[in-house]
Amino acid sequence: xxxxxxxxxxxxxxxxxxxxxxxxxxxxxxxxxxxxxxxxxxxxxxxxxxxxxxxxxxxxxxxxxxxxxxxxxxxxxxxxxxxxxxxxxxxxxxxxxxxxxxxxxxxxxxxxxxxxxxxxxxxxxxxxxxxxxxxxxxxxxxxxxxxxxxxxxxxxxxxxxxxxxxxxxxxxxxxxxxxxxxxxxxxxxxxxxxxxxxxxxxxxxxxxxxxxxxxxxxxxxxxxxxxxxxxxxxxxxxxxxxxxxxxxxxxxxxxxxxxxxxxxxxxxxxxxxxxxxxxxxxxxxxxxxxxxxxxxxxxxxxxxxxxxxxxxxxxxxxxxxxxxxxxxxxxxxxxxxxxxxxxxxxxxxxxxxxxxxxxxxxxxxxxxxxxxxxxxxxxxxxxxxxxxxxxxxxxxxxxxxxxxxxxxxxxxxxxxxxxxxxxxxxxxxxxxxxxxxxxxxxxxxxxxxxxxx
Amino acid sequence: xxxxxxxxxxxxxxxxxxxxxxxxxxxxxxxxxxxxxxxxxxxxxxxxxxxxxxxxxxxxxxxxxxxxxxxxxxxxxxxxxxxxxxxxxxxxxxxxxxxxxxxxxxxxxxxxxxxxxxxxxxxxxxxxxxxxxxxxxxxxxxxxxxxxxxxxxxxxxxxxxxxxxxxxxxxxxxxxxxxxxxxxxxxxxxxxxxxxxxxxxxxxxxxxxxxxxxxxxxxxxxxxxxxxxxxxxxxxxxxxxxxxxxxxxxxx
Numbered sequence: 001x002x003x004x005x006x007x008x009x010x011x012x013x014x015x016x017x018x019x020x021x022x023x024x025x026x027x028x029x030x031x032x033x034x035x036x037x038x039x040x041x042x043x044x045x046x047x048x049x050x051x052x053x054x055x056x057x058x059x060x061x062x063x064x065x066x067x068x069x070x071x072x073x074x075x076x077x078x079x080x081x082x083x084x085x086x087x088x089x090x091x092x093x094x095x096x097x098x099x100x101x102x103x104x105x106x107x108x109x110x111x112x113x114x115x116x117x118x119x120x121x122x123x124x125x126x127x128x129x130x131x132x133x134x135x136x137x138x139x140x141x142x143x144x145x146x147x148x149x150x151x152x153x154x155x156x157x158x159x160x161x162x163x164x165x166x167x168x169x170x171x172x173x174x175x176x177x178x179x180x181x182x183x184x185x186x187x188x189x190x191x192x193x194x195x196x197x198x199x200x201x202x203x204x205x206x207x208x209x210x211x212x213x214x215x216x217x218x219x220x221x222x223x224x225x226x227x228x229x230x231x232x233x234x235x236x237x238x239x240x241x242x243x244x245x246x247x248x249x250x251x252x253x254x255x256x257x258x259x260x261x262x263x264x265x266x267x268x269x270x271x272x273x274x275x276x277x278x279x280x281x282x283x284x285x286x287x288x289x290x291x292x293x294x295x296x297x298x299x300x301x302x303x304x305x306x307x308x309x310x311x312x313x314x315x316x317x318x319x320x321x322x323x324x325x326x327x328x329x330x331x332x333x334x335x336x337x338x339x340x341x342x343x344x345x346x347x348x349x350x351x352x353x354x355x356x357x358x359x360x361x362x363x364x365x366x367x368x369x370x371x372x373x374x375x376x377x378x379x380x381x382x383x384x385x386x387x388x389x390x391x392x393x394x395x396x397x398x399x400x401x402x403x404x405x406x407x408x409x410x411x412x413x414x415x416x417x418x419x420x421x422x423x424x425x426x427x428x429x430x431x432x433x434x435x436x437x438x439x440x441x442x443x444x445x446x447x448x449x450x451x452x453x
Numbered sequence: 454x455x456x457x458x459x460x461x462x463x464x465x466x467x468x469x470x471x472x473x474x475x476x477x478x479x480x481x482x483x484x485x486x487x488x489x490x491x492x493x494x495x496x497x498x499x500x501x502x503x504x505x506x507x508x509x510x511x512x513x514x515x516x517x518x519x520x521x522x523x524x525x526x527x528x529x530x531x532x533x534x535x536x537x538x539x540x541x542x543x544x545x546x547x548x549x550x551x552x553x554x555x556x557x558x559x560x561x562x563x564x565x566x567x568x569x570x571x572x573x574x575x576x577x578x579x580x581x582x583x584x585x586x587x588x589x590x591x592x593x594x595x596x597x598x599x600x601x602x603x604x605x606x607x608x609x610x611x612x613x614x615x616x617x618x619x620x621x622x623x624x625x626x627x628x629x630x631x632x633x634x635x636x637x638x639x640x641x642x643x644x645x646x647x648x649x650x651x652x653x654x655x656x657x658x659x660x661x662x663x664x665x666x667x668x669x670x671x672x673x674x675x676x677x678x679x680x681x682x683x684x685x686x687x688x689x690x691x692x693x694x695x696x697x698x699x700x701x702x703x704x705x
Binding site for chain 2: 028029032036039040043359360362363364365366367368369370371372373446447450
């Protein structure tokens with residue numbers, strides 16, 4: 001009976017102190033398991049690629065769709081903002097009943113009288129506090145001439161602060177002044193479009209154009225109105241935004257008068273309109289909608305027929321924002337569904353992978369892997385797949401809107417939230433859809449798993 | 454007496470029961486092990502009360518015809534399966550009370566497995582396969598590498614460390630598996646028909662390696678259906694119909 005027999009003949013090799021080792025090597029362990037995951041993804045190249053593709057498409061779709069809808073809503077909002085968020089727009093509209101009655105009967109054509117009047121505008125200005133300015137305009141459709149060239153355009157007789165009220169910029173020259181307004185001067189500001197049509201070569205500044213029998217001196221050129229369906233009511237013109245030129249309000253009144261005549265198929269049609277449109281500027285943006293309501297009441301009291309229209313860009317802006325939000329929710333939902341499908345793809349592949357690697361799971365379990373080691377291994381694999389898909393998807397999702405903008409000229413806006421959101425969702429999908437297959441892997445009976453062919 | 458001193462590294466000597474009358478320490482002890490499988494309402498008892506003790510440094514063969522329950526016994530010895538009744542002490546610890554995590558740990562730390570079909574992981578190279586049990590035991594990367602390098606040399610495959618299992622012959626694969634089984638320096642090495650898939654020459658090499666390991670003091674339990682192989686070892690247990698039929702030792 002000696003110690004030699006009792007002592008284990010095989011000396012345990014540096015068996016590490018468990019407690020210390022466990023904590024210290026958690027990271028190493030994680031790294032190893034990750035490497036194992038990457039290896040197995042790599043060894044099933046095509047399958048992994050197809051799986052990743054589902055996530056790539058989902059993530060890219062989320063980002064791209066949000067960028068496009070964000071861009072569209074930005075564009076729409078910009079248009080309303082251009083009209084001025086502090087503005088209320090009024091315009092005259094020919095009432096349907098009047099039109100009918102005038103066409104009946106005999107005798108010389110009678111002038112139809114309708115629309116906003118100077119008195120309306122005065123009442124509004126005087127009775128509602130908080131209105132900083134009212135810019136009233138007359139719009140008459142005329143042929144304008146320069147040498148041999150002519151163009152049919154809207155001649156807008158308006159106030160000096162018209163451009164500022166609508167956020168329009170002058171390209172060159174200037175708008176007319178108070179003095180010119182007072183003098184009923186024959187000066188004109190052309191829109192880009194008209195300037196290009198009448199003066200294809202020359203700089204129109206300092207030259208003159210002819211309207212009816214009068215000559216007007218061109219003093220400025222203004223950028224074209226890209227969005228306005230106001231004031232297009234002159235003689236029932238089409239809905240297309242007409243090209244415009246601008247003359248002082250006073251000049252319009254004295255040169256063209258208040259009654260205009262139009263040739264129609266049935267004869268002459270005459271109508272008398274004092275004002276075609278008015279821009280009412282409100283001091284405080286918060287009261288715009290309220291002021292709009294009061295104006296509506298005032299006009300309703302003063303007009304027998306509804307021969308006017310009221311437009312509040314701010315209200316339209318709010319509507320646009322609301323519908324933009326709705327669009328985004330729809331777009332997000334569609335893209336979200338494709339992400340979900342991608343996630344189901346991951347689950348499918350992971351389940352296949354678990355079945356295929358049953359034997360490996362058995363071996364690992366026999367060699368000391370705990371259930372949680374197996375779960376971690378498969379979960380990491382799922383997360384790697386979805387994260388790789390997420391990264392590629394984010395890159396694509398940011399690139400696609402650029403391509404759309406470049407080729408179709410659509411405004412697209414990639415907000416930083418979208419890629420972040422899409423990526424986190426994709427990573428989450430990896431976890432959520434990876435858990436079930438991983439649990440199945442871990443819950444296998446080691447004996448059964450080892451016997452699996 | 455020194456023999457009663459507990460050895461924390463192996464767990465041997467923790468209880469007096471581990472020391473048998475001869476004075477050799479018991480590393481594994483099966484006491485009246487029964488295993489019943491349930492197939493629906495049908496209960497089939499595969500092991501009908503098996504009691505066996507395995508001693509430190511022993512080389513034991515367990516043999517018997519197929520269906521005699523030797524594989525089931527092997528799974529129980531390997532802590533892959535739990536007995537329906539009876540107790541199994543491994544290194545002085547009662548495994549019947551252990552949960553899944555503890556069983557995993559004891560498999561990884563105390564047992565080395567050698568399978569008939571090698572069971573190497575195909576995506577991993579030779580070195581990584583050997584490192585795997587060490588990794589699950591929480592050895593540092595450096596230790597894993599050092600130990601695995603030592604073992605790969607010992608089984609004579611140090612020129613193949615980067616090879617994947619499918620690039621190796623059966624005999625070479627089985628040697629990798631042996632190296633892997635030795636990695637954690639287990640109490641017992643369990644070999645299930647280790648030469649079953651090998652040609653005679655490779656099989657003989659593997660058996661020589663087993664002899665060598667046993668001479669170095671490793672405890673080996675080998676399952677085989679061949680009497681010839683079984684009688685190579687100093688002790689052989691013959692099983693029949695879920696019972697131990699005979700338990701013989703060679704008198705050397």
